[in-house]
Amino acid sequence: MTDTDSTSFPCARYIKEIGRGPNGARALSRDDTYALYEAILDGRVSELELGAVLLAYRVKGETAAELAAMLSAAHRSFEPLHVQEGREHARPVSIPSYNGARKQPNLTPLLALMLAREGVPVLVHGVTDDPGRVTSAEIFAELGIPHAASHDEIEDSLASRRLAFAPIASLSPKLARLLSIRRIMGVRNSTHTLVKILQPFAEPGLRLVNYTHPEYRESLTGLFTEHSDAAQGGALLARGTEGEAVADTRRQVQVDWFHDGQMQTLISPEHSQPHAPHVEMPESLDAATTARWIESVMRGDVPVPPAVARQVEVIAEVVRKPVEASDNQPKPN
Missing domain, CATH: 1.20.970.10 (Transferase, Pyrimidine Nucleoside Phosphorylase; Chain C)
Structure with a gap:
């Protein structure tokens, strides 16, 4: 203790x-x-x-009200990050990465790199390892992007390269301690939900929030529409890809934008098609192979998966809107 x-x-x-x-x-x-x-x-x-x-x-x-109270306490457990806006006044984006990949390649680092290239400051925070899964931390290491070891290193990386990966232990040691209890008890706890909805920035930043089970979509919808303090900066909510916030390359899922107490569907779901065009993916799930494939995408040698490209476009548009811009909302796709 x-x-x-x-x-x-x-x-x-x-x-x-x-x-x-x-x-x-x-x-x-x-x-x-x-x-x-x-x-x-x-x-x-x-x-x-x-x-x-x-x-x-x-x-x-947890009810939405209980989540809001826990989130408020969680935010007080660490010092918020100060991040300068990116190009064209792009607000920072927070991407939680606590699941990794087991059946599909983990493309969260690709999403982060593409957003950073668009001038959007991006913080990816998560665990460094998870037995049986390929984490974003491992892929970032293969890409030569160091893990930020302190609050100052997180801010420095965001300022210099518009991208930082922060282990949760660097962002909030108290939350990291509670996450680690899973390895003792064998099951997840409320903190596993909270780290996925953290607002780590001092200024309003956009969060990518994902869910796996439908009941969490209901509680998160209640959280972001009924509790203004929990929704500060806005959130994009979508079904996760193995628990990661990156778009699923096999199908288009619904993406909802929560802001100013409202919910707006920006992308409508599409069912997978048996004759859909082939999407080129890494040959293996391991971190090294995934990293080399991501590098080839960033060079333009391999096409960006359409679902990820669309996700980048939507995020880049949202973060360039004023925080309270009811009259200038992105048009739904």
Whole structure:
């Protein structure tokens, strides 16, 4: 745990509410949720109670209000990043990368590089390794893009190359500690959702948010439409590609833009077609092969997958709009 008194925040009354099972559990108030998650981040909860809380939320699930409270506490756990706008006043983009690839090539680094080439400052944050998966961190290393080891290195990389990869331990050690508990307990916890919706910038920046299970789409929609503080800077929400925020090269999924308390569908879903044009992809999933393929795409030797090209166009258009630009919204495709 930490050097603080681990028994200084008793959790019995919270566990009593959230730990009654899928049918009897009740949501905590926003204030109680904030106080509980803040104590967890600070290491003021005993290991026994921490395990009970994490499992209770694993079974119950988080409401939009609970997610908003946890996110607020998470944001206070690290120093926000100051990033200068890119070309044509492009606001920065945050891309979470916590899943990696297991069945398809991980093209998150390609998306980041293409956005940076368009003059958009891009922060990719995530884990450095995940057994059985190919992480963005491993691919960035093969591309010669170093992992930022501190807050200052993150800001320096964004200023110099408009691109940074930050291990979550560099961005927020407290959140990294809670993520690591998965390897002890064997299951994910609320923090795995929170790191995918972080707003890491001091100025309003756009977040790419993805979901795998439909119930998370519902809770995230509620979060971004009902809680203005959680939606600051806006978010693009789409079904993930193996949990990554990059577009799926096999099909076009729906992309929704949340801003100013509104939701606008920018890209409508398309079903995969049996006779769709072939999309050239890396021959292997490993980091080295994927990195060499990405380099060939960036040189123009290999065509950009259409779904990724379309994603880049939409993101680049959104980040060049003023934050509160209801009258000048990107046209849906």
